[in-house]
Amino acid sequence: CGIFGVVGVTDAANFVALGLHALQHRGQEAGGIVSHSAATGFNSAHRFGYVRDHFTKQSLMESLPGPLAIGHVRYSTAGSKAAAIRDVQPFFGEFSMGGAAIAHNGNITNAIALRRELIERGSIFQSSSDSECIIHLMARSLQRDIPSRMEDALRRVEGAFSVVAMTRTKLIGVRDPLGVRPLVLGKVGDGWCLSSETCALDIIGADFVREIEPGEMVVITAEDGVESVRPFRPAKPRFCIFEHVYFSRPDSIIGGRSVYETRRQIGVELAREAPVEADLVCPVPDSGTPAAIGYAHESGIPYGMGIIRNQYMGRTFIEPTEQIRNMGVRLKLNVNRALIAGKRIVLVDDSVVRGTTSRKIKDMLLDAGAAEVHFRIASPPTAWPCFYGVDTPQREKLLAATMTEDEMRTHLGVDSLRFISLDGLYRAAGEASGRNDSCPQYCDACFSGEYPVEPADMIEKGFQM
Ligand code: 5GP
Numbered sequence: 225c226g227i228f229g230v231v232g233v234t235d236a237a238n239f240v241a242l243g244l245h246a247l248q249h250r251g252q253e254a255g256g257i258v259s260h261s262a263a264t265g266f267n268s269a270h271r272f273g274y275v276r277d278h279f280t281k282q283s284l285m286e287s288l289p290g291p292l293a294i295g296h297v298r299y300s301t302a303g304s305k306a307a308a309i310r311d312v313q314p315f316f317g318e319f320s321m322g323g324a325a326i327a328h329n330g331n332i333t334n335a336i337a338l339r340r341e342l343i344e345r346g347s348i349f350q351s352s353s354d355s356e357c358i359i360h361l362m363a364r365s366l367q368r369d370i371p372s373r374m375e376d377a378l379r380r381v382e383g384a385f386s387v388v389a390m391t392r393t394k395l396i397g398v399r400d401p402l403g404v405r406p407l408v409l410g411k412v413g414d415g416w417c418l419s420s421e422t423c424a425l426d427i428i429g430a431d432f433v434r435e436i437e438p439g440e441m442v443v444i445t446a447e448d449g450v451e452s453v454r455p456f457r458p459a460k461p462r463f464c465i466f467e468h469v470y471f472s473r474p475d476s477i478i479g480g481r482s483v484y485e486t487r488r489q490i491g492v493e494l495a496r497e498a499p500v501e502a503d504l505v506c507p508v509p510d511s512g513t514p515a516a517i518g519y520a521h522e523s524g525i526p527y528g529m530g531i532i533r534n535q536y537m538g539r540t541f542i543e544p545t546e547q548i549r550n551m552g553v554r555l556k557l558n559v560n561r562a563l564i565a566g567k568r569i570v571l572v573d574d575s576v577v578r579g580t581t582s583r584k585i586k587d588m589l590l591d592a593g594a595a596e597v598h599f600r601i602a603s604p605p606t607a608w609p610c611f612y613g614v615d616t617p618q619r620e621k622l623l624a625a626t627m628t629e630d631e632m633r634t635h636l637g638v639d640s641l642r643f644i645s646l647d648g649l650y651r652a653a654g655e656a657s658g659r660n661d662s663c664p665q666y667c668d669a670c671f672s673g674e675y676p677v678e679p680a681d682m683i684e685k686g687f688q689m
């Protein structure tokens with residue numbers, strides 16, 4: 225999901241709409257904005273579909289007045305897949321000291337247990353979302369102000385959470401102790417903003433100030449600026465390495481590093497680890513593009529756009545049902561026959577999950593007359609599901625969970641198949657000596673099976689680590 229908030233500007237909701245538009249790649253199912261103005265109190269709008277289809281309409285934006293607003297774009301990882309509008313964030317709660325709205329990116333790994341406990345104690349849930357627990361935990365806290373109630377609530381929550389929240393006067397941002405999901409602070413005019421990624425600061429002309437640190441909570445007002453607190457026990461950060469590989473936008477900066485540069489460097493590492501004789505390096509657009517550029521550069525093999533992407537389609541994977549995903553590949557990608565025919569192709573993509581995309585693309589390339597297809601993947605085999613906010617399928621559906629690399633090569637029908645090593649990936653992400661196996665610098669559970677937070681709900685449901 226993508227989250228964005230701003231305080232201290234005129235018509236904050238317009239800034240949030242722009243920010244969410246720049247974060248649309250993080251969630252395409254639905255979006256919502258809550259604003260507050262002294263005259264009208266809290267106002268909210270939640271819609272299915274793209275930000276640009278709704279939050280550009282003057283009548284809707286005029287219904288979201290005020291200098292303070294937050295928003296969310298949704299990508300369902302927890303909660304119902306056939307999303308109901310009641311699952312669309314931000315969520316709102318009314319407390320004795322006033323209202324508050326929250327928007328959450330990540331996934332709460334003890335949400336089932338928390339929900340059960342809260343329902344037993346009288347909470348009435350409105351949605352199927354794990355994030356709603358936070359509101360109910362806040363309602364039960366005995367603290368006298370909303371930020372302190374949020375601290376109380378989040379201390380009971382396990383898993384991955386970057387949260388943007390607001391009261392009548394305050395903008396609040398929090399990252400979980402491991403900092404699994406991103407969150408950055410920006411300065412816009414006299415105001416402040418919080419965003420999942422820096423690419424959304426650029427769109428509103430905000431200056432990047434710094435990242436919110438793992439385990440940090442910031443409480444921001446227009447008058448007093450940023451106050452920082454540390455509600456959690458300190459922990460060694462474990463940022464999601466897959467943000468670098470796929471999830472974030474390449475024009476964002478994470479941990480002081482350009483995402484584009486990391487991806488390009490993955491391609492360089494991949495060309496060193498898995499060279500092959502070929503005529504053309506082609507990305508699967510757009511997710512494979514920077515790595516393909518790096519591969520071509522390092523190998524000396526020409527780069528070309530052998531696959532053309534229809535710009536009017538979203539991200540295939542993020543379409544939540546299997547059927548839509550299956551159609552998606554052809555709706556989205558087509559082969560550039562004139563370039564491909566007769567050539568030995570190095571095909572570069574960011575990841576193999578179920579293998580559905582890769583198989584179809586390989587078929588399309590062979591139909592177009594490619595002589596050979598060598599598949600190079602910019603991440604290690606995805607053998608484990610993510611429980612921290614990226615929607616990987618159940619373990620059984622992951623190709624790499626059930627097949628060896630050689631079996632995958634046969635299954636995909638390509639001439640060769642190679643994945644970047646975990647160490648190569650860490651090097652590309654700026655860790656010169658690779659992965660520190662005794663204390664890894666990132667979360668890489670979907671590749672390694674080493675989960676930095678025990679996925680309690682999933683274990684209860686029978687998942688075996
Ligand atoms: P597959 O066809 O192997 O199931 O899916 C792999 C494709 O899905 C890749 O092209 C990748 O860009 C895309 N993808 C989109 N979202 C995700 C995600 O959340 N996780 C992973 N691993 N791949 C994703």
Ligand code: SF4
Pocket residue numbers: 404464465466467609610611612613614667668669670671
């Ligand atoms: Fe990221 Fe993978 Fe960890 Fe999920 S399991 S947080 S996708 S690295």
Ligand code: MG
Pocket residue numbers: 508509510511512573574
């Ligand atoms: Mg892709």
